[in-house]
Amino acid sequence: MCNLVNANKNTYQLWHARLGHIGSSKFLQIKRNNNLYQSNLPNNINPIEELCEACVYGKQACLPFSKERDRTHVKRPLFIIHLDACGPITPTTFDEKNYFVTFIDEFTHYTVIYLLKHKSEVLTVFHDYVLKVETHFNSKIAYLYCDNGTEYLSNEFKNFCSQKGIQYHLTVPHTPQQNSIAERINRTLVEKARTLLYGANLGKELWGEAVLTATYLTNLTPTKAIPQDKTPYELWHNRKPRLDHLRIFGSTVYVHDKNRKRKFDKKSIKGVLVGYHQNGYKVLMIESNKIILARDVIFDEINFKITRPNKHRDEVEREENSTPELQKNDDRIKISKTEEESKETDVLEISENQENISKENAKENDENEMINALTPEMNSHKNRNDLRRSERIKNLPAKSYDEENHHAYAHLIINKDIPKSFNDIINRED
Numbered sequence: 001m002c003n004l005v006n007a008n009k010n011t012y013q014l015w016h017a018r019l020g021h022i023g024s025s026k027f028l029q030i031k032r033n034n035n036l037y038q039s040n041l042p043n044n045i046n047p048i049e050e051l052c053e054a055c056v057y058g059k060q061a062c063l064p065f066s067k068e069r070d071r072t073h074v075k076r077p078l079f080i081i082h083l084d085a086c087g088p089i090t091p092t093t094f095d096e097k098n099y100f101v102t103f104i105d106e107f108t109h110y111t112v113i114y115l116l117k118h119k120s121e122v123l124t125v126f127h128d129y130v131l132k133v134e135t136h137f138n139s140k141i142a143y144l145y146c147d148n149g150t151e152y153l154s155n156e157f158k159n160f161c162s163q164k165g166i167q168y169h170l171t172v173p174h175t176p177q178q179n180s181i182a183e184r185i186n187r188t189l190v191e192k193a194r195t196l197l198y199g200a201n202l203g204k205e206l207w208g209e210a211v212l213t214a215t216y217l218t219n220l221t222p223t224k225a226i227p228q229d230k231t232p233y234e235l236w237h238n239r240k241p242r243l244d245h246l247r248i249f250g251s252t253v254y255v256h257d258k259n260r261k262r263k264f265d266k267k268s269i270k271g272v273l274v275g276y277h278q279n280g281y282k283v284l285m286i287e288s289n290k291i292i293l294a295r296d297v298i299f300d301e302i303n304f305k306i307t308r309p310n311k312h313r314d315e316v317e318r319e320e321n322s323t324p325e326l327q328k329n330d331d332r333i334k335i336s337k338t339e340e341e342s343k344e345t346d347v348l349e350i351s352e353n354q355e356n357i358s359k360e361n362a363k364e365n366d367e368n369e370m371i372n373a374l375t376p377e378m379n380s381h382k383n384r385n386d387l388r389r390s391e392r393i394k395n396l397p398a399k400s401y402d403e404e405n406h407h408a409y410a411h412l413i414i415n416k417d418i419p420k421s422f423n424d425i426i427n428r429e430d
Helices: 012-018 024-033 053-059 119-137 155-164 176-200 204-220 232-237 311-321 323-372 376-384 401-415 422-427
Strands: 080-086 099-105 111-116 143-146 167-170 252-256 268-277 280-285 290-294 297-300
Touching: 012 024, 080 119, 080 176, 099 119, 099 176, 111 119, 111 176, 111 204, 119 155, 143 176, 176 204, 204 232, 204 268, 204 280, 252 280, 252 290, 268 290, 280 297
Parallel strands: 080 143, 143 167
Antiparallel strands: 080 099, 099 111, 252 268, 252 297, 268 280, 280 290
16 A cells, blocks of 8 residues: 655655556666656665555456466366357347357367257256267266356256266356357357358358358367367267368259159259258258258359349249249130120120110001001002912811800800709709
8 A cells, every 4th residue: 555655755655656656667667777857766765565555446457367278187078068158149040049059078179059049948958968978978077167147057957967967167257268168169150150151141040050050160170279180070979070061151052852743843942051961951942931951952152142042033933934824814814804795795785686676666566557547448458468368168176065165155144044043953954
């Protein structure tokens, strides 16, 4: 602490405060080189190691970290696992993922990541990771390093680690340097994924597939963190990786269509390469916005930005391919319209014809009335112009019983000799 004493006493604390809390090295430099003009600085004043509280409040900084990490005690895989979650990341992926969590083995530097929708899913994926890696190596995880995220502080997480015999170490708050391996691999993966997206001219919503691809490629390439001339893939799988299946991220993919319905349909469907799978490739289908797994594929790695499928271009092609059918439909519509118009015209013509017929009938009736009003000579002349009829007398058929009764009844009516009672009917002679 700077104790300001009487100005008559020349002390180091006095000149240290006068010179703006100068450091001891610079104080000795001033004294040695005599940089001050007519200074009252005595030659017998030397710096003393005494705590200056003002200097602590104004100048304290973080302590340095060692650049080289001691890895001599790490002699097998799964001895130390580093864990870190990254996110939230916008925009979300196609399957609405916002985070990714990284697991990296310190001995092999082999990295495994999971895409998450929420940070609360870390325990679930940690269960999955532990089961898979312990089955792969037939060994147990000894230590787990992670930060002070709330997802690692739950009782469920602590109970699972205690059941598996895992000792997990939490870093000091706001000190990511203590989990530097996980932090550094996250930076590497994000930078590589960003480069893949911009190199392929793809949207940011594919960051999830880009990060998975970046992880896959990072495991195939060597790193200076491993002293041996081996890759993380070789140390993890005990065999050298193959690179002949690698293709440019975002290149155009022609997928063999095995669901063709017609004989002359296209045999291939265009897609975009967005990742790798154990038995094939991950292909994004632009039209349906879905990612499929495919094996029978052909790649275009040269002009893929030109030949890449495009929604607008596909719609135009689909419209061009469908124009004959549209024309047929238009022709059918035109034909139906002409048929309807013809029907309407027929109805109009029929109505007009009926009106004309009614008018003609009215004219004929007027003419007949005029003809009936003519003289008998004209009527006789008209009768002479009629067709000649045969004058032979034809034998009429015999009268039926009904006709005879009809005539008898008519005779009775004429004579008014109608019986009035039943006795009259009985006593009648006829």
